[in-house]
Each structure stands twice: as C-alpha cells, then as structure tokens.
Amino acid sequence: MTDLSWLGPRIDVRPLFAGWQAAFVGLLRELDGSPSGADGWNRATACPGWSVQDVAAHVLGDHVGRLSMVRDGHWRLQPGPDEPFPRFIDRVNEEWVTAARRMSPRVLVDLLDHVGDEIVAHWRGADIDALGGPVSWAGPEEHPVWLDAARDFTEYWTHHQQIRDALGLPGLAEHVGVVLDTFMRALPHTMRAVDAPAGTSLAFTVTGHGTWTCARTAERWALRDDAGAPDARVELDADSAWRLCTRGITPDEAAGRARTGGHPALVSAALSIVSIIR
Numbered sequence: 001m002t003d004l005s006w007l008g009p010r011i012d013v014r015p016l017f018a019g020w021q022a023a024f025v026g027l028l029r030e031l032d033g034s035p036s037g038a039d040g041w042n043r044a045t046a047c048p049g050w051s052v053q054d055v056a057a058h059v060l061g062d063h064v065g066r067l068s069m070v071r072d073g074h075w076r077l078q079p080g081p082d083e084p085f086p087r088f089i090d091r092v093n094e095e096w097v098t099a100a101r102r103m104s105p106r107v108l109v110d111l112l113d114h115v116g117d118e119i120v121a122h123w124r125g126a127d128i129d130a131l132g133g134p135v136s137w138a139g140p141e142e143h144p145v146w147l148d149a150a151r152d153f154t155e156y157w158t159h160h161q162q163i164r165d166a167l168g169l170p171g172l173a174e175h176v177g178v179v180l181d182t183f184m185r186a187l188p189h190t191m192r193a194v195d196a197p198a199g200t201s202l203a204f205t206v207t208g209h210g211t212w213t214c215a216r217t218a219e220r221w222a223l224r225d226d227a228g229a230p231d232a233r234v235e236l237d238a239d240s241a242w243r244l245c246t247r248g249i250t251p252d253e254a255a256g257r258a259r260t261g262g263h264p265a266l267v268s269a270a271l272s273i274v275s276i277i278r
Contacts, residue, residue: 002131002142004143004144005222006188006217006220006221006222006223007138007143007144007147007185007188007223008184008185008212008223010128010129010144010146011146011147011150011178011181011182012128012146012149013123013146013149013150013152013153013178013182014123014124014126014128014149016153016175016178017119017120017123017124017153018120018124019174020153020156020157020160020175021116021117021119021120023160023174024059024112024116024156024160025109025112025113025116027160027163027164028056028105028108028109028112028163029109031052031105031167032105032106032109040052040166040167041053041105043166043167044166045162045163045165045166046162046165046166046248047162050097051166052163052166052167053101053105053108054097054100054101055159055162055163055166056108056109056112056159056163057096057097057100057101057103057108058093058096058097058159059112059156059159060100060108060111060112060115061093061096061097061100062152062155062156063112063115063116063118063119064115066119066122066152067115067118067119067122070122071122077092085136085277086136086277089277119152123149123152126145126149127145128144128145128146128149129144129145129146130144130145131143131144131145132144132145132147132148133148135147135148135151136277137151137186137189137274137275137276137277138185138186138188138189139188139189139192147182147185150178150181150182150185151182151275153175153178153179153182154179154182154183154275155276157172157175157179158179158242158246158276160172161242171239176209176238176242177209177210179242180206180209180210180238180241180242180245181209181210181212182275183241183242183245183246183273183275184204184206184212184223184273184275185223185275186245186273186274186275187202187204187212187214187221187223187270187273188214188220188221188222188223189221190214190269190270190272190273190274191214191216191221191266191269191270192220192221193269194216194221194265194266194269196216196231196266197216198216198217198218199215199216199227199228200215200216200231200263200266201213201214201215201216201224201227201228201230201231201232202214202215202230202231202232202233202234202262202263202266202267202269202270203227203230203232203233203234204233204234204235204236204270204273205233205234205235205236206235206236206237206238206241207235207236207237207238208237208238209238213225213227213230214270215227230262231262231263231266232260232261232262232263232264232266232267232270233259233260233261233262233267234258234259234260234267234270234271235258235259235260236254236257236258236259237257240254240257240258244271244273245273245274245275245276246274246275246276247274247276251268251271251272254271255267255271258271
C-alpha cells in the first residue's frame, strides 16, 4: 500500500460542494439581475486580462473538463511537443475563456447552474480514499482522490473570492479553514529542494486557523504533528495566507506581512508556497 502519511490526515470536502454551488450561482444571478450588472460583469479581476465574466466562464470550463475527463473518460486535449504542463493549462484556459465571451451572462449562469449541479453529484459519489492522479502543486506522484477533491473545492472558492474582490464585496469567511488546510498540503513539495538533516522542521501558522508543521524525514519532507520544537516558523493572517498560496500576493509581499523566526532558508522556502497549477 502506498504510504501517503506525509500529506497529513485526509480532508473530506464532499459535503461542501452543494452549498458552494448555491452561493456561487446565487451571487452571479444577483449580479445578472441588478441594474449595474453589465458594469459588474466587465470589472477586472486579479486574474490578468480576465473580467468577472471571464472568471465565471473559467469555472464553467473547469466543470466541463472534469466531468468530461474524469467522469466520462473523454481525454482529447494534450500538451504540444515540448509544451510544459503549466503552459498547456494556461493555453487551454485562455482558449476556453476567449470562446466563452460569445455567451451572454444569462446563458453563462444557466450553464453554471446545470453543470455545477453535475459536479456536486460527481463529488458526492466519489471514492475519496482511492488513489488518483497527481495534484501538481503537491508533487508529481499519484495522490489520493480526497486531495484532488479538496484541490477542486479550493479552486472554485478562490475564484469566488476573486469575483467578490472585483465587485467590492466582503471576502468569504465560510470554509476558509478547510481551504487553508488544503493549501498547506503543498508544504512538503514546496520544501523539497531544502537540504536539511532529518528532524529539521518548520511550523507554518495561519492566525486563528492552526499550525502546520513540515519536518524532514529520512525519505522526504512530510507534514507531522509530533515534530517537536521547530527550527523555523512563519505566521500569516488568513487573508494573506490564501492570497500567497494562489499568487494573489508575492512571497516578498507575504514576508512583509509575516512574523518569522529561525533558519532563514526554511522561512524563504515556506514563503514560496504555491497551491495552484502554475
């Protein structure tokens, strides 16, 4: 049996998708029906070159892709010769968003309503203890389906946040804990290039949400509850932490907001964490 204990305890986000779907579609329907809807749909977001409507279309594209590939086994798009995977993802995402600009907001929201419900049903029936494909930001090896489900949820949560930011709405407090817990599963892969003796550890604290300790074992860096006193520590507030993990702020910006201590190389590595495909 594959040892995946280095990823930490499993996360089960399956019960969260239905509520998220309702909230996301509800926000977009409210926007579509408001007098200032056109202005809202066209507002720029933190995704370079993408408006609110583009980000919503991207979410639809993710839904369509997952159902087609994972549920239906329909794999048609592949990277080109010598095309790095992140560049491939960026290209197909941009192609989809460009094509989706032909849709009216009403058509887009209706499609998100229907296809999003299919995503809820897909994850509700998933065997999250099975071994699935890699989650790239956690490493190149196969990962459990629970991590893929959690990654999927965090991506949609993040895009919901980006739309709310663009519309000048308060951020989402709901589910931020599980989102941060998922993002921190990137720490072992993030620390992989740091050469340190076994037993070395770093503690990453998100104020009000907990501490994740990443320790060097004989084989690799791993998330551990019993690592002892850390050799380095990082503490960030929740808003800065999720933005750092999704590249909403840079590592340098995060360093300016963080409380840190201990070995500088460990701190620097931890602040390079990325929990999205790039």
